[in-house]
Amino acid sequence: MPAWRIVVGSDDAGFDYKEVIKKDLEANGLVASVADVGVDADGHTNYPTIATTAAEMVARGEADRAILVCGTGLGVAVAANKVKGIRAVTAHDSFSVERSVLSNNAQVLCMGQRVIGIEQARRNVREWLTYVFDEASASNDKVREICSYEGI
Numbered sequence: 001m002p003a004w005r006i007v008v009g010s011d012d013a014g015f016d017y018k019e020v021i022k023k024d025l026e027a028n029g030l031v032a033s034v035a036d037v038g039v040d041a042d043g044h045t046n047y048p049t050i051a052t053t054a055a056e057m058v059a060r061g062e063a064d065r066a067i068l069v070c071g072t073g074l075g076v077a078v079a080a081n082k083v084k085g086i087r088a089v090t091a092h093d094s095f096s097v098e099r100s101v102l103s104n105n106a107q108v109l110c111m112g113q114r115v116i117g118i119e120q121a122r123r124n125v126r127e128w129l130t131y132v133f134d135e136a137s138a139s140n141d142k143v144r145e146i147c148s149y150e151g152i
């Protein structure tokens with residue numbers, strides 16, 4: 001199991017969950033490091049800036065995965081997916097979180113603070129850390145097709 005380098009980010013609407021998740025990650029033995037690209041408690045930054053900053057860190061290989069929180073988990077996913085090579089998903093249930101890695105090899109998990117409860121969000125993150133994409137799986141053909149569409 002890898003020692004994940006994780007980057008977390010949120011807008012104002014996702015700040016509280018981002019802070020709780022960050023603390024959980026820092027205490028999780030599967031996590032090597034946690035970087036926080038904001039927002040801060042008193043800061044305001046639009047979600048596309050936060051999401052693309054985090055996604056670019058993953059795309060450059062400075063982090064393995066990202067967790068992004070906004071009100072719905074939708075805007076951060078749309079923005080993160082604009083970064084070449086990034087597969088970001090909004091997933092609020094355990095099965096989708098599992099498949100986001102095992103089917104889609106998504107590196108970015110997005111959630112909405114206005115959509116799910118904090119305990120489900122924390123559980124999603126705990127479980128997400130335990131999944132690793134199998135490049136020998138049948139799903140890889142489809143992930144490669146997505147990459148090929150992007151020219152990578």
Ligand SMILES: O=C(CO)[C@H](O)COP(=O)(O)O
Nearest residue numbers: 013070071072073074075076
């Ligand atoms: O949920 C969001 C974007 O998907 C964000 O937290 C709020 O966006 P807004 O409704 O445009 O303010």
